[in-house]
Amino acid sequence: MDFIRAIVKDDLAAGRNEGRVHTRFPPEPNGYLHIGHSKAILLNYGIAQEFGGKFNLRFDDTNPEKEETEYVESIKADLRWLGADWEDREFFASDYFDQLYAWAVHLITAGKAFVCSQSLEDVRAYRGTVTEPGRPSPDRERPAEESLRLFEGMKNGEFDEGQYTLRAKIDMAHSNMKMRDPLLYRIRKVHHHRTGDQWCIYPFYDFAHGQSDAIEGITHSICTLEFEVNRPLYDWFIENLPVPHKPRQIEFARLNLTYTVMSKRKLLKLVQEGHVSGWDDPRMPTISGLRRLGYTPSSIRNFNERIGIAKRSSTVDLDLLKWALREELNQTADRVMAVLRPLKVVITNYPEGQVEQIECVNNPEDPASGTREVPFSREIWIEQDDFREEAPRKFFRLKPGAEVRLKHAYFITCDAVVKDPDTGEVVELRCSYDPETRGGDSPDGRKVKGTLHWVSADHAVDAEVRLYDNLFREPFPDQGGNYLDNLNPNSLEVLTGCKLEPGLGGVEPGYRCQFMRQGYFFADPQDSQPGRPVFNRTVTLKDSWAKLEAGGKTG
């Protein structure tokens, strides 16, 4: 059990919050959700579930300049996909603008807030530094009546942007910078995605967040580490306002992942500069990107269970995310045969025009998945990588004179290599098969080390296959300068003319399977259609042969 659940459990045992548990996920609708957000979502939703509590969705929409309805919709879709259910409790900080305004008035009346006329520059200069105390604004002792009048003027649009702000009167010498008379409201004459032009003053995060929690009866306001310094201010508002409930803020370490970036600002730049096709590009660490790549919600939940919750900043190995996906798909995905880079094989002793139906196991990990029939004929496609004219000792695939097994079908032996007379490129293999080995076993007990996947040439379905790899080539893209310099130039390779076993021709978008010996693939939800399949490679299979080769240990 992590430290936050321990706190919740303890609160329950002590009878705090009337025995309630109520959490929330408070995204700002200024970008798409990413895998890092899934940690916060699953934590908050998970705690509500486990302790019989409730979970709210609340959009933190206090900055109209960056927020859009498109983001609101994408966030809701992603939350649903992850399985987080906020029932009918969908809120917006902007729902509380009236109450927040009233509370601001309350603070002014109590002499705890004032309207300040300092310029942006002066506010900054007077704030002091981390080692020096700040100085009070000349307006700090403005009479409450006057502040009240000015604040109303601000609300009514009588002033220009930047002319006035509302500030709390706390302590300009406080060692915590957040407590040096923080800004509560600013004038912004911009259209808000929900309140339209109703308001021209908008509350800041600090003045909106805790109070929104209080209004909703949130018991545990869980957020990330960088808000730790905001907590004294969070508590100050709760203590100095007549709020209906006192929530408690608890911070945990946000998720970082190797080979990617997680800040919305950086992701937005990737989108805007066209380094990716959009927020849902399969290479993006966004929820929508992972979904389109082929990830499952359960694998993301499983991943989150394994990384834990703690307070130390950390970066999780991307391999763990990939592992969580493989672990699930190994159990659930049907195995099919697809040749990505085709090489023609003619089985010279196989009768011309003959076609046999070969029975294939759908998933050896799941007997209930049954079998299917795949046509076999004289000409087939195999993977170019599965043939080497000059092969190292440990290369168990096809080479001149060698015998291998075609999965579920026959043993074949390579008799001759046909090359393009001009380029020397291998264009076709002439092989012979052993009719006694149908099904893949030899009656004389003869063993072969290699088993290849294949597709009958006459029956193959053509497809486009997109091979995705890490977006960045460095585990820490931010290290040493600009992350854009560390973009992986080979993050996407598009293959056309791939040869699929015929059953794959009519597959629906969103279909998931294992291309045997290659990886898990997903029929692209947007570009694939029955009759014209387009597959995304979600994740490769572990490849110990590639590892041997890379290590020079192929004999």
Add this chain to the structure above:
RNA sequence: UGGGGCGUCGUCAAGUGGUAAGACACAAGGUUUUGGUCCUUGCAUUCGCGGGUUCGAAUCCUGCCGCCCCAACCA
């Protein structure tokens, strides 16, 4: 630098005074009609470093070191 937070295996992470869980990664074997899966084994005499308290310390005290956050009219 003032304040806040954190330092346990390559990466995450349990552990809260009784003598270092687990997962991923990695390595070596075995099984295998996917060089996949699966199985076996190995992988921190040590918990940032140094002192101290104690029969006993990753856990308590103390000094130091390192990393992260805060000086947006962002969240």
